[in-house]
Amino acid sequence: MPLPREQSCTADDYWNLPEGHRAELISGQLYAMTPPGRIHQEIVSHLHAAVYNYIASKGGACKVYPAPFAVNLNADDTTYVEPDISVICDPDKLTERGCSGAPDLVIEVVSPGSRRMDYGTKMGLYMNAGVREYWIVDPAKERTVVYQFEEDEASKIIPFSHPVQAGIFPGLRVTVADLLK
Secondary structure: OOOOOOOOOHHHHHHHOOOOOOOOEEEEEEEEEEOHHHHHHHHHHHHHHHHHHHHHHOOOOOOOEEOOOEEEEOOOOOOOOOOEEEOOOOHEEEOOEEEEEOOOOEEEOOOOOHHHHHHHHHHHHHHHHHHOOOEEEEOOOEEEEEEHHHOOOEEEEEOOOOEEEEEOOOEEEEEEHHOOO
């Protein structure tokens, strides 16, 4: 839900939010973020660990960051998002404040208040910004929707009981139901 504001917001507004307030800046509009629930955080924690451990086991140079982690998608001052998990493989995109440019893999875990944003607004933002792969993990529907934007193919809908195969990491397979046991 957008925060009340008549004028266009910039990175200064985003970075100067009052202590304890979280928001995302999308096309010059601030959107308030509510604290996530327990299941959301459990999924984020386990997915972060699975991706991190996979990359570390392969000696990979990619970095994995859980939210809150600022991603300036188009490297301008009008769009800062905080994906639940961001994987960045180009070290030149990393700054003291987060990521400047599109991550390689973005994972969002749907909360009741983020459904429209995750499936609609952010999907379009991530695709247009050059994110290679986007996962929407939906606890209410017990499924993960995977978009492999580089492959220009239809999304894949994977039930929590089946493994999700990462496109950008061929050996990474995660079964969300196993993470929740």
